[in-house]
Amino acid sequence: MENNERGAIAPLTSYAEAVDWINGLIPFGIRPGLERIEALMEHFGHPHRRLKFVHVAGTNGKGSTCAFLTSVLIHNGYDVGTFTSPFITKFTNRFQYNGEDIPDETLLELSNRLRPVVKQLAATEMGSPTMFEVSTALAILYYADVCFPDVVIWETGLGGRMDVTNIVNPVLSVITNVGHDHMDILGDTLEKIATEKAGIIKPGVPVVTSVSQPEALNIIKQTAASRNSSCYAAGEKFFFQKVQTDDPMQKLHFQGPFREFDLSISLRGEYQLENAAGAFMALEVLRQYMAFQLEDDKIIEGFRSTFWAGRMELVQHTPRILIDGAHNPEGAAALAQSLSHDWQAKKIVLMMGMLSTKSHEDYLKHILPLVDELILTEPDFRKKMDAYALAEIVEGLRSIYAKDHLQITVQPDWQKALTEFKTLIGPDDLGVISGTLYLISDVRAQLLHQADSEKGW
Structure with missing residues (x-):
């Protein structure tokens, strides 16, 4: 694993070694900024530019929203990459293709592609890429060079504006909500945190949000307006109501700019109704404006069968x-x-x-x-x-x-x-x-x- 006699890096030889190498970058901490990920992507020819992303940010509900989107799109015949964090069971959970983890041997192969470049960057004034930066780069290489999904559901790691994932230019942005978390990095008020989340909004790219606090929502709407992005906000452009039922599943009635719809979800917790409504609004934007072919019966089944570990x-x-x-x-x-x-x-x-x-x-x-x-x-x-x-x-x-x-x-x-x-x-x-x-x-x-x-x- 160390340098050989000629100074080249001996390759990692196992999945466990690869994960140990990536996790060994944890001491470099969380370092907001895009310069290191941009340098990594430049080395590999900007592979992220070949991919179609739905970028998801928010304080809570990101993972569940990604799970809803992934399930519905897979049910409708799309090949879907899903990049999320943290993971619950295994490191490979964060890099999924059609609901399956990246194979151990693929993670090893991509780690060996990345490792010499990471070492080169570490020797520059930029310093070593962090664990999350390397994980993000690995995800992009996996989707762009190995499995070629139709769309990647792309969860932010922390915040949005300066988060590593913000290197992408998505077809749609989603901001689930804004709350008090990571205030040591994102700021000590909802307005400051909302400003960081709103950083994922790109010029001309629509954004769907379930943010409810007026001061936070105003920032998201102002950011969207300044970037000529259509903003679909819960309580303004779309609405949902819980439907009382004896069924163990939760049910909601959705009203949006394009139609009304009834959904059932198996995820527990009333807050999942909000996540489901936001995900449905996102799918409606993809259907109406991005030519995604989504059939009603497969949408219904996709929501019903969504599962997200560790949440209720x-x-x-x-x-x-x-x-x-x-x-x-x-x-x-x-x-x-x-x-x-x-x-x-x-x-x-x-x-x-x-x-x-x-x-x-x-x-x-x-x-x-x-x-x-x-x-x-x-x-x-x-x-x-x-x-x-x-x-x-x-x-x-x-x-x-x-x-x-x-x-x-x-x-x-x-x-x-x-x-x-x-x-x-x-x-x-x-x-x-x-x-x-x-x-x-x-x-x-x-x-x-x-x-x-x-x-x-």
């Missing part, structure tokens, strides 16, 4: 255990709403673990009023939040937000915490595991007995 996912029935990667205030509000409306339980037992890079008071204000027993733990990740520090925050909020009988357990070892958590859930109770996806991925793998699980950003 019932991973065990006896006792009932629900996992949800809510890790910011807006995600917590959506989880709390779903727990209040969609689940009957004698008591709710919650296990949670967080990263230290975020503020968790607002998250806890939404969740604590519903919880009877709380287990605080730590994800197996370098930026983990100390479980005892999290407990101090809970104690500070307890008298105002928590139930009088709330029981709190602190167990930093997530595996021991999971064992204890399972003993607390009775047959009429609901166990919920929430927080950072670094915890969710480990817990999910253990509960579903997935021996080959990896995890990461």
Whole structure:
């Protein structure tokens, strides 16, 4: 793996080596800016310019929206690339083609193409490309040189304007919503965060958004207007209503500029209705203006069959255990709403673990009023939040937000915490595991007995 006698880099020889090399770039951190990805793409002849992208940004709901779009397009006969992050089970999850992960050997081959170029760049004043920059470059090479999808569903990593994925010029942009997350990088107000998300809007390229806060929506609309981009905003250009039903599926009635439509989705959580409506509006734009051939019955089936791991996912029935990667205030509000409306339980037992890079008071204000027993733990990740520090925050909020009988357990070892958590859930109770996806991925793998699980950003 090291340099050989002539100074050339010996090739990586296995999938595990390739992933180790890419993850070895993590210490270079998150470095907003496009100069390194542009240099990488220039070396390979700008392969992204040969691809058709739908670019998806937002604080929450990006992954689910990408899943809806991918499923519907595949059902309609399109070959679809899907680039998302983080991954839940395996590193290859982030690079999918028609719902299947990139083959291990292809990831190895593309890593060996990228590695000498990354080394060259590292020696310049630009410095080494980051893990996410290399992953993004690998995705572009996979789609442009290996599998040639009709369209790539392209999720931002962080923000939008300075995010590595913003190197592409899409046929459509989608901004799911704006909330309080990554404020250390994106800004400390909704307006600043909205400005970063709106950075994916390209001249003349339409944008669909479900952003609801007036101050954030105004920025997105102003940005779209300044770039001559049509803006389809929820509550203005399209609307949806939840349809009450005894069916376990959620149903919604969509009203848009082109037609009305009824959809059913199997994803749990009322917030998924908003994601589904935004995805349907995006598909309507593709159908009306980009000549995508989409048949109604296949649209319906595509929405019905959409699955997204780790989001309001019932991973065990006896006792009932629900996992949800809510890790910011807006995600917590959506989880709390779903727990209040969609689940009957004698008591709710919650296990949670967080990263230290975020503020968790607002998250806890939404969740604590519903919880009877709380287990605080730590994800197996370098930026983990100390479980005892999290407990101090809970104690500070307890008298105002928590139930009088709330029981709190602190167990930093997530595996021991999971064992204890399972003993607390009775047959009429609901166990919920929430927080950072670094915890969710480990817990999910253990509960579903997935021996080959990896995890990461």
